Amino acid sequence: MASRIMHLAICKQLEKYIEVKDIDRFRLGQILPDAVISNQEVPFNSHYRKSVCNNSKMIMDFSSYFRDYEREIHEDSLYLGYYFHLIEDVIFRNFMYYNLKLLSRRGTPQLIGELYQDYHILNYYLIQKYHITPIQHPTRNFKKEYINQICPFDLESFLANMQSDFTEHIIEKPKHFTEDYAERYLEQCREYCLKEYNALLKGKHAFSPIDFAWDKN
Numbered sequence: 001m002a003s004r005i006m007h008l009a010i011c012k013q014l015e016k017y018i019e020v021k022d023i024d025r026f027r028l029g030q031i032l033p034d035a036v037i038s039n040q041e042v043p044f045n046s047h048y049r050k051s052v053c054n055n056s057k058m059i060m061d062f063s064s065y066f067r068d069y070e071r072e073i074h075e076d077s078l079y080l081g082y083y084f085h086l087i088e089d090v091i092f093r094n095f096m097y098y099n100l101k102l103l104s105r106r107g108t109p110q111l112i113g114e115l116y117q118d119y120h121i122l123n124y125y126l127i128q129k130y131h132i133t134p135i136q137h138p139t140r141n142f143k144k145e146y147i148n149q150i151c152p153f154d155l156e157s158f159l160a161n162m163q164s165d166f167t168e169h170i171i172e173k174p175k176h177f178t179e180d181y182a183e184r185y186l187e188q189c190r191e192y193c194l195k196e197y198n199a200l201l202k203g204k205h206a207f208s209p210i211d212f213a214w215d216k217n
Helices: 004-014 023-034 062-068 070-075 077-098 109-130 153-164 181-203
Strands: 047-050 058-059
Touching: 004 023, 004 070, 004 077, 004 181, 023 077, 023 153, 047 062, 058 077, 062 070, 062 077, 070 077, 077 181, 109 153, 109 181
Parallel strands: none
Antiparallel strands: 047 058
């Protein structure tokens, strides 16, 4: 999945083109699906992953999320940001698997390690270019918010850990996600999210999760 700084870079781009009622909650929503506690005994599906096509493909079912929170998406920027995060992540998977041709290596510890190192390298570049600032913890009691019915988000620990993204400056070339590829990915996300946003204003959708399905095996 895309890094949290990538999501915030996309967020900064979208803010130029759409009406965001609350920028802080929009930005929070953009990273919230990743703010989960890893638990193998009770797996959390904050990204709405689902098997389809006779269990041969996978999707992130952002349409189900929309059906669950349609009213909130239209009224609360937190939910709109969350919705866009899901779309951005399916675009990321397609970009990584098919543009970068890494499908055969998906899920391998080596690839995951390489991608995370690329994220750390890119952080400084993206933060400087898009003027990204740290997200502050919400003043209201977040644990009581309705969106926590998706899963028990560990927002406090996640935001504390995220502070390190803003202090690192690694002088090294990315292995897979170069600055050029990162910009191409961000541009794709901007285009798709704007298409969906404009469709939502008309009571429609621009695409469906199956359009971004990836091979399971």
